[in-house]
Amino acid sequence: MESDQLKNIVEAILLAAGRPLSIDQLLAMFAEHERPERSDIRDAVSALQADYESRGIALIQVGSGYRVQVRETMQPWVAHLWEEKPAHYSRALLETLALIVYRQPVTRGEIEEVRGVSVSTTIIKTLLEREWVHVVGHREVPGRPAMYGTTKKFLDYFSLKSLSELPSLAELRDLNEIGRELELDLSDIPGIGIELTPANDEAGVEAAAVEVEGPTDEPLADDVASAIEVTESDNLATLH
Secondary structure (H helix, E strand, O other): OOHHHHHHHHHHHHHHHOOOEOHHHHHOOOOHHHOOOHHHHHHHHHHHHHHHHHOOEEEEEEOOEEEEEEOHHHHHHHHHHOOOOOOOOOHHHHHHHHHHHHHOOEEHHHHHHHHOOOOOHHHHHHHHHOOOEEEEEEOOOOOOOEEEEEOHHHHHHOOOOOHHHOOOHHHHHHHHHHHHHHOOOOOOOOOOOOOOOOOOOOOOOOOOOOOOOOOOOOOOHHHHHHHHHHHHHOOOOEOO
16 A cells, blocks of 8 residues: 555544544554554654644644644634633642542542542542543552542543653642742643653553652642643644
8 A cells, every 4th residue: 555545544534533543443444454564554644743734733642542633823713613611620620630640549538638628529520420530449448449540531631642741740839939939920831741650652641650759748739730720721622
């Protein structure tokens, strides 16, 4: 199969899918006798990414694989297609989500200990229903409380390839401290790297356990919730 033909096929599949597809899922679209090599699929994806560089859409890699989506710079115009306003989440929900992201696997009780208040059942239910978090196991203590971790859908929604694209706790502290000293609004500063457990390739990145340097018993909910808010504001609609 010619490389240009393969590129066109991969493009059509990704546009028609309306969701992220992994390399394995793309390969499964071909009959066995015409199935290309894995490296050929990767080359086709890279070629499409290069083709889209000067266009209003982009081919990006997220947690579940590759998808075509609107570029961030096009958002002001594309947003007029939808009458509904973007979903707004409470501070409590964002704090809870952020603590799960940075401290997973974590129990509800551990989240409450950091936040200093109880976690609403509605918040946990909302995060589970959105499939941003899931139960990854149970702590071997009396009552065996559920431990929560993030999912590939969390990565997909926030246009993240892996958790490593979130800012580190140390960087969040530094940015907030600088902001207080200079009296600046840092809400528009994009997230920068974080050292996390490496995750898998191919079918998307698994929500790996987070390794954060420094003490883990400090009340960091405000900082990490801010990180989630910044990331969410950059999320773009995918092409369906």
